[in-house]
Amino acid sequence: MLPTHHLNGLKVIDLDNCFIGSSAHQSETLGFQFGLLYQDSLKQFITEAHYDALVSTCVGHLNDIDPVRFQPFYQRFKHQCADRKDRRLIPQHGLLIDGKPSKPRS
Known part of the structure; x- marks a missing residue:
């Protein structure tokens, strides 16, 4: 997610996972992003329990994120x-x- 203003200095590398502007689904999107970050990069450096604790603390400080909407996306995309x-x-x-499970990462 990117703001709709101040894009002048932005250097685009890959738009595959880019959404410009605000979304009515910030909680779901952030859950997906945090899950993907763990699954794609961080799981080799940090335990899942430690990462869960860090994410929980971070999400707890964000007033506009609904943990009930965040969790299904976070839990799913940590592993798929x-x-x-x-x-x-x-x-x-x-x-x-x-009805369509995500593909497991190999």
Whole structure:
């Protein structure tokens, strides 16, 4: 997620996971992002329990994040990857693709 203003100094590398502007689904989107960060990069450096504690503390300080809406996305994407359709539906509609499990990461 990027702000709609002050984009002049921005250098775009990869737009595959980019959403410009605000979303009515900030909680779901942040849950996805934090889950993806762990699954894609951090799990080799930090235990899941430690990461969960850090995320819990961070989310607890964010007034506009609903933990009930955040958790399903966070828990799912810590261990499963999202396809392109998932990545579009989350910030736009706050939805997971029903009936279709995410592909496990290899």
